[in-house]
Amino acid sequence: MSNSKDIKIVDAPPGVEGSGFFATKLDTVVGMARANSLWPLPFATSCCGIEFMATMASHYDVARFGSERMSFSPRQADMLLVMGTIAKKMAPILRQVYEQMAEPRWVIAVGACASSGGIFDTYSVLQGIDKVIPVDVYVPGCPPRPEQILDGIMTLQDLVRNESVRRRSSPEYQELMASYNIT
Amino acid sequence: MALETSVIEDKLTDKFGDKVTGFVMMKDILSFEVDAAVANDVMRFLKEDALLRFNFLTDVCGIHYPDNDLERQFAVAYHMHNWYDNVRIRFKSFLSGETPEIDTVTNLFLSANWQERETYDFYGIIFKGHPQLKRILNMDEMVSFPMRKEFPLEDGGRTDKDDRFFGRKPDNVNNN
Secondary structure, rough: OOOOHHHHOOOOOOOEOOEEEEEEHHHHHHHHHEEEEEEEEEEEEEEEHHHHHHHHOOHHHHHHHOOOOOOOOOOOOOOOEEEOOOOOOOHHHHHHHHHHHOOOEEEEEHHHHHHHHOOOOOEOOOHHHHHOOOOOOEEEOOOOOHHHHHHHHHHHHHHHOOOOOOOOOHHHHHHHHHHHOOO | OOOHHHHHHHHHHHHHHEEEEEEEOOOOOOEEOOHHHHHHHHHHHHHHHHEEEEEEEEEEEEOOOOOOHHHHEEEEEEEEEEEOEEEEEEEEEEEEOOEEEOHHHHHOOOOOHHHHHHHHHHHHOOOEOOOOOOOOOOOOOOOOOOOOOOOOOOOOOOOOOOHHHHHHOOOOOOOO
16 A cells, blocks of 8 residues: 655745745746656657666656656657657658647657767768757667666756746747757 | 479570570579570569479669679679479679669569669669659668769768767867
């Protein structure tokens, strides 16, 4: 039987507390909510995907970080995890998946192949997914162990927690998207 | 009763004369060269002759010999298998380096469709009469034929193969 005392709840953000009210910044509340409910979209093409299966399963249990629900539809996903070699023929499909995700959206490149092409320095393989879509977190390894994938997700959680709610409409962000020709 | 290689050689020579040459046993498989103009006829004969009965097309693939004479720079290699006598056979047709063209064998074996498309994709060899000769494995935008020796294997867009990171340059800071 589970003990309700064992259940951990995210700490409240810094703010002003009194009887019957709690005041804090909208940014921190939104960031906290987003960071603890990142719905992953696994885009697994090779061995890193196998490691991610271990990460999803009970032993490593990515659900502990609020990523319980794998979303196999890009429309309902926040976090695109690209795991494995992306052939150039696959690149437009990956890009389309990214474009179909709703803002705010984040991308983790898991493993050497997704990050840089890895050992596949060849005409048929995309030399890193950042050639076609912007990437937030790179997880090194060939393949990375589940601990490393979890570390990448936790790093992304930090990014999400501290992201301004206005970031997605900032000129810098528009410029980044324009550099990838994504509108 | 096994099908002897001498029987195969004699039957082919009787039928096609000097269009089939260079019979040699290579790795226990009878191998020879066929004039590209009659490759389709030779394959039909090998398949339909009552004695030869090579009923299975194992493989079709291309080869590039950039150092050969212009008329022999490309080759298409066919592997066939006789399931009744368990005999394999292999033959090559050499093609011109400028216009590598050969008749399709999809009229004899439907399985050649995929293999000829792949050969076209990687070597740019045109199979005349193929029902849908377009790229199959590589991306459609690709303009090169990557298995030809003049095309580099490595991707030019690679950014992390910086010699500084591999100790091949003396100065790691100023990139000299």
